[in-house]
Amino acid sequence: MDSVPHTALRRRIAPEPARDAMADITANVAEKPLIEIENVSFYYGAAQALKGINFSIPEKKATALIGPSGCGKTTLLRCLNRMNDLILNTRLEGKITLHGRDIYAPSTDVINLRRRVGMIFQKWNPFPKSIYENVIYGLRIIGVKKRAALDEVVEKNLRRAALWDEVKDNLHKGATELSGGQQQRLCIARALAVEPQVILMDEPCSALDPISTAKIEELIHELKDTFTIVIVTHNMQQAARVSDYTAFFYLGELIEFGETAKLFTAPEQRQTEDYITGRFG
């Protein structure tokens, strides 16, 4: 219940060879993998945050990353669009591929990668500009200027983010005047406007009220027909509700990965069961 399981857990996980774990894990995925994570370790200076992670993220599905604070799930998420490049003194070992291409290869264009892999942050962060300007920023920077094309993009993506009806008469109003939930949906619209393949969501609802949270969860359900979604969440009910696959992390290691329905009803690992039943974490 308290600190005892932590050390006990660590001992139980350590002897398992990583390769065998991977064989199990990949067997759980029937879908075509879009992102493959191969033996990834990540370091902040000397501190190791991820330890030999192996699993694949299937295309056009929602994959949830769960686990207690500090388990490495956000670190892994930020590896997928190389946001961790911004942090000094970090190092990644292993390989992450998108469509079979190594995203950490020297030839990879980070800007191009980030256009394919969009991101929604824990705290909504619209630019202090108008709603309209926020949605089109991803197009502005590649030189799209035609008013008609931009108007179309704004409407399409605000509709996709279920925000259009609330803001259509005020498109030139300041984005930061919207409510928190609306601002987060605006950030989703802004990310969608770039037409990425993958959308990373870093606890997108953790600062929202239940109604706004429900709206965003509903949105995730609709978006996964078009996009591949990877969502970090602290809320296990949320993971169970929105995701098709779930990965459970503990102390920088991937303990279990599989179909959400199975992982939550019949987990293979003892630690997973302890966590999802609330016995620790």
Add this chain to the structure above:
Amino acid sequence: MAEIQNTLEHNKRLDGLFAVVGLLATFVGMLTLSALLVDLMIDGAERLSIGFFTNFPSRFPERAGILSAWVGSSLVMLVTACSAVPVGVAAGVYLEEYARRNWLTTLIEINIANLAGVPSIVYGLMALGLFVYQFNLGQSVLSAGLTLALLILPIVIVATREAIRAVPATMREAALALGASKWQTTRDHVLPYSTGGILTGVIIALSRAIGETAPLITIGALTFIAFLPDSPLQSDFPFVSWDWLMSPFTVMPIQMFNWISRPQAEFHLNAAAAGLILMAMTLAMNAIAIYFRYRFRKKLKW
């Protein structure tokens, strides 16, 4: 119980005591400034008239004015702003957004911090050797403007960095996650959101520079000038003239210095009046800085 009561009483007395001491300390600064202003006003107010602004200096105190001084100060400030702002802002942006965190960057940062503490007359000496003699710019508006630009450069750099640092990292992340390059992120977000802070720093720096005397005397500013530099705008083609840059000049504090060093008491009144105007210029610049800060802060919300 009584002991605790005593301690509480004691604490309360200390609290009251500090409030009084703090109030007095605050008044020292306030009173000094007001005393200075009142003193200047008593002496100089009678000399303030339209003529004082439109007359050149003269042998006769009642006919002497500050025309060449305020025009000189304005032109020198123009050169200073045009050279210090782009260089200082670019350096600040580079250090904050681009430079790698290593020993070289640290060394540069320490140097800039120290540069802000170099006495202004040392800048004058360096400018005399470099601008006046080496580059042959002469004892001109251009030399003076560049000298003061060097003087305020560290202030502009530090102000720029502070302003940029106040932009939340989440704004940079938002732009980068959409595939913006570092330059696009800086140009579209970091700089626009820090403009208020940068402008404030620039104006405070310029109000420092406008009162500087020593470095300009060192490079050979004249104390008696009875003509104006060529106007930058001309009526004939090509309509713009750069001759004013190479013209000899005087500035407000030097004009004051000249008058105060004369034996006749009437000239001292002129000096007081010029001082009043110089103070008004400085306070006005600070007021503009505060206004900018207020406006830009109000507009930004995250």
